[in-house]
Amino acid sequence: xxxxxxxxxxxxxxxxxxxxxxxxxxxxxxxxxxxxxxxxxxxxxxxxxxxxxxxxxxxxxxxxxxxxxxxxxxxxxxxxxxxxxxxxxxxxxxxxxxxxxxxxxxxxxxxxxxxxxxxxxxxxxxxxxxxxxxxxxxxxxxxxxxxxxx
Amino acid sequence: xxxxxxxxxxxxxxxxxxxxxxxxxxxxxxxxxxxxxxxxxxxxxxxxxxxxxxxxxxxxxxxxxxxxxxxxxxxxxxxxxxxxxxxxxxxxxxxxxxxxxxxxxxxxxxxxxxxxxxxxxxxxxxxxxxxxxxxxxxxxxxxxxxxxxxxxxxxxxxxxxxxxxxxxxxxxxxxxxxxxxxxxxxxxxxxxxxxxxxxxxxxxxxxxxxxxxxxxxxxxxxxxxxxxxxxxxxxxxxxxxxxxxxxxxxxxxxxxxxxxxxxxxxxxxxxxxxxxxxxxxxxxxxxxxxxxxxxxxxxxxxxxxxxxxxxxxxxxxxxxxxxxxxxxxxxxxxxxxxxxxxxxxxxxxxxxxxxxxxxxxxxxxxxxxxxxxxxxxxxxxxxxxxxxxxxxxxxxxxxxxxxxxxxxxxxxxxxx
Numbered sequence: 136x137x138x139x140x141x142x143x144x145x146x147x148x149x150x151x152x153x154x155x156x157x158x159x160x161x162x163x164x165x166x167x168x169x170x171x172x173x174x175x176x177x178x179x180x181x182x183x184x185x186x187x188x189x190x191x192x193x194x195x196x197x198x199x200x201x202x203x204x205x206x207x208x209x210x211x212x213x214x215x216x217x218x219x220x221x222x223x224x225x226x227x228x229x230x231x232x233x234x235x236x237x238x239x240x241x242x243x244x245x246x247x248x249x250x251x252x253x254x255x256x257x258x259x260x261x262x263x264x265x266x267x268x269x270x271x272x273x274x275x276x277x278x279x280x281x282x283x284x285x
Numbered sequence: 286x287x288x289x290x291x292x293x294x295x296x297x298x299x300x301x302x303x304x305x306x307x308x309x310x311x312x313x314x315x316x317x318x319x320x321x322x323x324x325x326x327x328x329x330x331x332x333x334x335x336x337x338x339x340x341x342x343x344x345x346x347x348x349x350x351x352x353x354x355x356x357x358x359x360x361x362x363x364x365x366x367x368x369x370x371x372x373x374x375x376x377x378x379x380x381x382x383x384x385x386x387x388x389x390x391x392x393x394x395x396x397x398x399x400x401x402x403x404x405x406x407x408x409x410x411x412x413x414x415x416x417x418x419x420x421x422x423x424x425x426x427x428x429x430x431x432x433x434x435x436x437x438x439x440x441x442x443x444x445x446x447x448x449x450x451x452x453x454x455x456x457x458x459x460x461x462x463x464x465x466x467x468x469x470x471x472x473x474x475x476x477x478x479x480x481x482x483x484x485x486x487x488x489x490x491x492x493x494x495x496x497x498x499x500x501x502x503x504x505x506x507x508x509x510x511x512x513x514x515x516x517x518x519x520x521x522x523x524x525x526x527x528x529x530x531x532x533x534x535x536x537x538x539x540x541x542x543x544x545x546x547x548x549x550x551x552x553x554x555x556x557x558x559x560x561x562x563x564x565x566x567x568x569x570x571x572x573x574x575x576x577x578x579x580x581x582x583x584x585x586x587x588x589x590x591x592x593x594x595x596x597x598x599x600x601x602x603x604x605x606x607x608x609x610x611x612x613x614x615x616x617x618x619x620x621x622x623x624x625x626x627x628x629x630x631x632x633x634x635x636x637x638x639x640x641x642x643x644x645x646x647x648x649x650x651x652x653x654x655x656x657x658x659x660x661x662x663x664x665x666x667x668x669x670x671x672x673x674x675x676x677x678x679x680x681x682x683x684x685x686x687x688x689x690x691x692x693x694x695x696x697x698x699x700x701x
Contacts, residue, residue, distance in 0.1 A: 138439060138445040138446065138449035138450055139450060140446065140450050141446060144442075144446060146442070146443065146446070147442075147443065147446035147447055150446075150447065151446075172566065173443045173447060173563055173566070174443070179560075197466065197570070198462045198463065198465045198466035198469070198570060199462065199465060200458050200461040200462040200465060200514050200515060201461075201512060201514070201515030202452065202458055202514055202515075203511065203512060203513050203514065203515075206455070206457060206458070206513055206514060207452055207454055207455065207458065209449065209452065209454070210452045214452055216451060216452045216453045216458055216462070217462075218453075218462055218565060218570075227566060228565050228566060230447060230448045230451045230453040230565055231451050232451055232452055243469065244465070244466055244469035244470075245469075255450065255451075255452075257450070263450070265450065265451060
């Protein structure tokens with residue numbers, strides 16, 4: 136079942152509008168000064184309304200999954216999907232694909248990296264910019280190779 | 286019988302942070318499973334779910350020594366298409382009797398919690414003999430391109446907007462991600478994890494009618510398979526099947542005079558992660574909500590893992606089964622990979638020999654994907670002493686139900 140980002144959706148549209156500007160944003164409670172993810176109308180702890188806040192894009196690889204070609208009809212080629220914990224909010228996880236430009240590089244949970252934006256395109260639908268996690272090399276550098284759209 | 290207060294159960298049922306145990310009233314000993322029925326289980330068969338449900342019910346009613354007109358309660362799934370209605374029941378069996386009806390039945394967690402719902406209805410005088418039934422034709426639907434088990438996940442708004450567009454879909458991707466984290470935290474190896482599908486396959490090989498009954502699986506076969514959703518292989522993922530299963534629940538005092546050995550419902554638990562249904566955010570990726578369900582069921586039944594003889598866990602994925610074995614309290618969190626070695630889950634290694642026989646029919650991995658309904662039927666057979674892969678002198682059994690964000694626990698004991 137294909138689901139493209141919906142830029143006009145009241146809860147999730149701001150995430151995708153920010154992604155289109157190559158910015159990673161999540162919902163935040165100003166009263167608790169805490170990330171609340173997934174988005175919702177109000178903070179589950181204090182009831183305060185939430186606002187969208189930009190993140191640095193730095194984070195840790197909470198875990199990942201190598202998806203074989205053909206398993207997900209939306210993305211017929213093989214890819215790697217990840218859960219990423221941003222440094223500003225280590226208790227939440229953002230779902231994204233892995234921008235794994237170095238195939239021989241060994242992945243491990245909790246490795247640091249940063250978000251970059253790549254073009255994803257599902258089997259049926261238009262391409263869209265989405266955050267992807269790029270792990271740092273051990274020397275702290277990241278790969279600058281341009282990724283093919285997913 | 287004196288019932289325990291909610292406060293008393295809650296004091297005994299200690300659960301970790303990150304979720305809740307639902308406050309289920311004490312129904313220990315009120316009801317029993319008095320009849321079981323199944324259809325054949327298969328791949329794509331073209332069989333119609335309502336017809337399969339009615340066939341399974343007919344078998345369960347006959348097994349209980351009842352007539353269709355004795356049944357005055359019906360429980361079905363409210364979450365899966367094409368389940369039967371009271372009118373379907375009356376039309377098929379030619380009865381006129383009103384039926385107490387609940388859509389909080391079926392399989393998954395409800396295969397566990399329906400025992401609580403039914404016992405509560407009996408205590409309230411709403412029904413006496415209650416049938417729970419579950420039918421599925423997902424093998425036929427998948428073959429025809431008319432539906433998949435992923436449809437609910439793709440249709441839930443936030444998952445549809447924040448997971449599906451990233452490719453975190455379908456279910457093997459979720460549970461592979463959690464399995465990877467578990468491997469990282471506890472050092473689980475692929476060879477250790479293989480013990481789950483290998484043991485369940487051996488059980489299926491000894492269980493007539495199991496979908497994978499005549500197909501052997503070796504460790505070499507397993508390791509030679511390329512991952513489907515790394516680290517999980519196809520053998521770590523449930524089948525997709527057609528079939529139905531049903532059981533009759535009756536008041537325990539009636540059950541004593543019915544033909545089959547009753548499986549008495551001693552305890553039920555129901556746990557849920559905080560922030561349900563979004564499992565990407567669950568606090569502990571290496572555990573299941575069974576940690577929130579099992580303590581309540583044990584407290585209600587006044588028992589614990591050391592007194593359980595056989596278990597059936599919702600094994601949508603091998604890693605989920607492994608986590609639930611831990612979360613039911615049979616070993617410490619993280620020790621599961623070594624605990625399950627040496628035939629410990631096989632039906633030939635009972636508790637007195639250090640085992641905990643698990644999914645003795647082959648489970649969702651190798652018997653069929655009836656979403657847990659066959660698991661409960663198998664446990665009843667174990668308690669009766671009629672299972673194809675018998676566990677010697679099984680007196681107490683536990684079913685662990687699962688929907689990803691919720692778990693249930695059903696504790697059954699042999700009634701005579």
